[in-house]
Amino acid sequence: MMTFRELGVRKDYIKGLHELGIKKPTQVQKESIPYLLGNNSDFIGLAETGTGKTAAYGIPVLHKIDTSKDTIQALILSPTRELVQQIKKQLFKFTKYADDKIFLEAVYGGEKIERQIKNLKRTTHIVVATPGRLIDLIERGSVNLKDIGTLILDEADEMLSMGFKEELNRVLKYTSGKRKTWLFSATMPPEIRNIVKKYMTASTKQIEVNKNLYVNKNITHQFIETTIPEKVKLIVRFLEKKSFSRGIIFSRTKAGAQKLAKELREEGFSVEALEGNMQQKERDKVMRSFKNKNLQVLVSTDVAARGIDVKNLSYVIHHQLPEKNEYYTHRSGRTARAGEIGVSLVLVLKNEKERLLELERSLKIKITEISI
Incomplete structure (x- = not known):
């Protein structure tokens, strides 16, 4: 039986995971965490909701944040306000015992944009966002993504089926440069394959958890x-x-x-x-x-x-x-x-x-x- 320690997760994060009752890594975590910790490259994880994806990408992305910088270094896109709030909450709980303070901000529609703009003026290392609201912030010049090292697309198939194709393409174009893309999806429809072809390297590692x-x-x-x-x-x-x-x-x-x-x-x-x-x-x-x-x-x-x-x-x-x-x-x-x-x-x-x-x-x- 694999432990989080064996996957390469830092002690302070393991303590946070244990407090949440997450003691044994799930299949998607076993296959994602060591690779994402050990490589600076694109990644595709095919796994259903409920398989532990948030920790599978969340723990490695927290490891990659340099807290001596006060810039946004990671961006997580997710289809709905509820998911965005949930991801932020979970990552925040993972960092409870972290040696350095990592600052997270969630942005989504349905809430006053002015408040979110004000929050983004504070030190922020990771932004969790719905695609539509993120585009609004980019257009207003209220979010600076030039230091993004990791872009995570969570529930990518859902974002497309909800009509966010144009927004996703714009964010991928806007953040191009040194960023790595981690794409998590339950299914691989043709539109996702197009994104992979266009914005990710040909040798991208792909894992698939037997969803059924x-x-x-x-x-x-x-x-x-x-x-x-x-x-x-x-x-x-x-x-x-x-x-x-x-x-x-x-x-x-x-x-x-x-x-x-x-x-x-x-x-x-x-x-x-x-x-x-x-x-x-x-x-x-x-x-x-x-x-x-x-x-x-x-x-x-x-x-x-x-x-x-x-x-x-x-x-x-x-x-x-x-x-x-x-x-x-x-x-x-x-x-x-x-x-x-x-x-x-x-x-x-x-x-x-x-x-x-x-x-x-x-x-x-x-x-x-x-x-x-």
């Missing part, structure tokens, strides 16, 4: 064949059986998420929706209640759920099949985290059975039919 094996091993995959009018009744019955557990229900549309949350509230469940049209204040409020266990159920769209890392969720319900197969892995990976067990339940219409088989084949999982 890793994310789904503690998850029981189930489905129920139903009709559209029956779906809410089935969910109600399922939730009644799970009255002491918490989970997430996935809806494909924003309106669908709000409608379902309303129907479940009327049935007496403590439930709220999370979707992209909500005001940021509302979203933060919902997430706080969910994390504090004041809410039993969250109904969310795929994009809004990015960056949700809530412990002890015992189930995920798919109100509809996801648009893309990898979304299924993203969704189901919200349960059974950190060695826990969980259930992923899909509500399937008669004409979707073929699609379900295709999902099983491509993800190499078995989805068993049940009745409630």
